[in-house]
Amino acid sequence: MKIIVLGAAAGGGFPQWNSNAPACNRARADDFAAPSRTQASIAISGNGQDWYLLNASPDLRQQINQTPELHPRSGLRSTPIRGVVLTGGDVDVIAGLLTLREREPFSVFASRRILDILDANPIFEVLARDVVERRQVGLGEPVELAGGLRVELFAVPGKVPLYLEQGSGMQPVLADETTVAAMISDSVSRVLFIPGCAAITPDLADRISGADALFFDGTLWRDDEMIAAGIGTKTGHRMGHMSLSGPDGTIAALAPLSIGQRFLLHINNSNPVLLADSPERAEAEAAGWTVCHDGMRITL
Ligand code: MLT
Numbered sequence: 001m002k003i004i005v006l007g008a009a010a011g012g013g014f015p016q017w018n019s020n021a022p023a024c025n026r027a028r029a030d031d032f033a034a035p036s037r038t039q040a041s042i043a044i045s046g047n048g049q050d051w052y053l054l055n056a057s058p059d060l061r062q063q064i065n066q067t068p069e070l071h072p073r074s075g076l077r078s079t080p081i082r083g084v085v086l087t088g089g090d091v092d093v094i095a096g097l098l099t100l101r102e103r104e105p106f107s108v109f110a111s112r113r114i115l116d117i118l119d120a121n122p123i124f125e126v127l128a129r130d131v132v133e134r135r136q137v138g139l140g141e142p143v144e145l146a147g148g149l150r151v152e153l154f155a156v157p158g159k160v161p162l163y164l165e166q167g168s169g170m171q172p173v174l175a176d177e178t179t180v181a182a183m184i185s186d187s188v189s190r191v192l193f194i195p196g197c198a199a200i201t202p203d204l205a206d207r208i209s210g211a212d213a214l215f216f217d218g219t220l221w222r223d224d225e226m227i228a229a230g231i232g233t234k235t236g237h238r239m240g241h242m243s244l245s246g247p248d249g250t251i252a253a254l255a256p257l258s259i260g261q262r263f264l265l266h267i268n269n270s271n272p273v274l275l276a277d278s279p280e281r282a283e284a285e286a287a288g289w290t291v292c293h294d295g296m297r298i299t300l
């Protein structure tokens with residue numbers, strides 16, 4: 001199985017267009033310790049020929065252009081991208097679908113809840129339904145993919161997409177078809193892609209345990225880091241993301257589990273783990289985590 005990290009940043013990317021914070025300015029200045037990152041997505045293939053995207057970020061056009069494995073190989077128009085698997089309905093998960101217009105056949109795999117969101121937004125009709133198949137995937141029901149892969153979706157705690165929130169207060173934490181994990185497997189390996197997660201439940205810990213590779217929500221280091229930095233009013237908890245550090249954080253919660261390789265992605269521009277010279281990066285690495293960068297390739 002081959003995996004390419006197309007983008008490692010959270011929604012907004014790094015640097016974020018309107019951020020004048022020091023870390024974003026380091027990225028703009030091409031600081032070697034603060035490389036730019038596009039919004040979270042990975043590509044995965046069982047045979048090196050047929051590729052599947054896990055989420056379609058708003059940066060997808062740039063990500064495809066930067067990734068030779070995803071370039072057309074035959075005829076005047078074609079793609080090795082056979083499908084896109086969606087783990088939610090946020091802008092950073094679905095907006096890249098609009099890049100994939102041009103009547104090129106592929107399949108969109110998502111839960112009924114997320115397909116309903118696409119169906120309710122006429123702009124997604126640019127993916128003509130006679131060419132681009134929308135495949136409903138039931139939770140816990142594996143689907144066979146080309147190249148010897150299989151995908152299964154299961155619920156993880158999360159909230160509705162930002163643009164569907166009701167009111168400005170804390171949104172209910174859901175564990176249903178709204179935010180899901182994608183488990184991709186072949187005959188030897190099991191990979192989990194969980195770019196958004198509000199909490200680790202015993203069920204989720206069971207699912208993660210024994211994975212060969214885990215790509216997990218690295219949005220924030222501290223729950224209140226955006227407030228502390230003066231760049232926002234929301235905690236990670238309010239945004240539906242658990243944070244990395246502290247006794248209740250992701251690093252501690254997943255420490256007891258047996259996991260082949262641990263990767264962080266969906267990293268917000270405020271998170272100091274983005275900076276190669278930060279103490280937080282050193283702490284994450286000492287705990288066995290790799291902070292993803294765009295273009296990282298993993299073979300299992
Ligand atoms: C999130 O992961 O919380 C969302 O991508 C936020 C957003 O849509 O800006």
Ligand code: MN
Nearest residue numbers: 010011090092
């Ligand atoms: Mn996001």
